Amino acid sequence: VIICVIYDMTKDAKLKEILRQESYYDNLTGVYNRNGGIKTIEKELDSVSAFSFAFFDVDNLKSLNDIYSHSAGDDALKYFAKVLQKCFDEKTILARIGGDEFIAFFEDKRDRERIISVFEKVEAEYCNFIENTYPESHSSLSIGCITGTKKRTFDEMYQLTDNLMYEIKKHGKKGHNIIELD
Numbered sequence: 001v002i003i004c005v006i007y008d009m010t011k012d013a014k015l016k017e018i019l020r021q022e023s024y025y026d027n028l029t030g031v032y033n034r035n036g037g038i039k040t041i042e043k044e045l046d047s048v049s050a051f052s053f054a055f056f057d058v059d060n061l062k063s064l065n066d067i068y069s070h071s072a073g074d075d076a077l078k079y080f081a082k083v084l085q086k087c088f089d090e091k092t093i094l095a096r097i098g099g100d101e102f103i104a105f106f107e108d109k110r111d112r113e114r115i116i117s118v119f120e121k122v123e124a125e126y127c128n129f130i131e132n133t134y135p136e137s138h139s140s141l142s143i144g145c146i147t148g149t150k151k152r153t154f155d156e157m158y159q160l161t162d163n164l165m166y167e168i169k170k171h172g173k174k175g176h177n178i179i180e181l182d
Contacts, residue, residue: 024036026081026095026096028078028096029078030085031085031095031096032096033096034097034098037096038095038097040093041053042154044105044107045151045152048107049107050147050148051105051107051147051148051149052104052105052106052107052115052145053103053104053145053146053157053160054103054143054145055101055103055145055164056080056104056122056141057100057101057141057142057143058077058100058101058102058126059139059173060137060138060139060140061076061099063136063137063138063139064076064134067134068134068136068137072134075133077096079126081094081102083122083129084102084104084122087121087122087125088118089106091106091107092104093106103158112180115178116176119145119178123176126139127141140173140174141174141176142166142169142173143165143168143175143176143177144162144163144164144165144166144168145177146161146179147179148181150181150182160179160181164178
């Protein structure tokens, strides 16, 4: 009986861990999902003195899906998530918050030139992959980013970067816009 109870407890613990993983991580890309990203960032907001928050939108994903298939679109999203993980350090909180929308939250990195360098590396790697694999889609990236020291809510940061990213989209897509707040 004791062995059966221990087995059931172990099985229950494994199930709880699987459910926790699924509630926090995106199954397709392996980065945080919307729920996990928001909760993790909100915890970090209390302890950071300086931060950067970036909003990434994969341009023309619909075209990629229409021309090459939804499987190809998934492939592009997985590749993009890997590029983000490669270009940012392990302390950066990365999340897929919508179909083709991702965010990155990183603390103490207000150096504009360093941020631009990372964004350019992300853009180059993703666009090179697209050009070599799905060239007719003309997929690219639009990135809005804020940096600051004043404590803000997740929703404030999200709205500010979303607006910055849409300014890029209005002017032809593909690029980044960074503003320093405070």
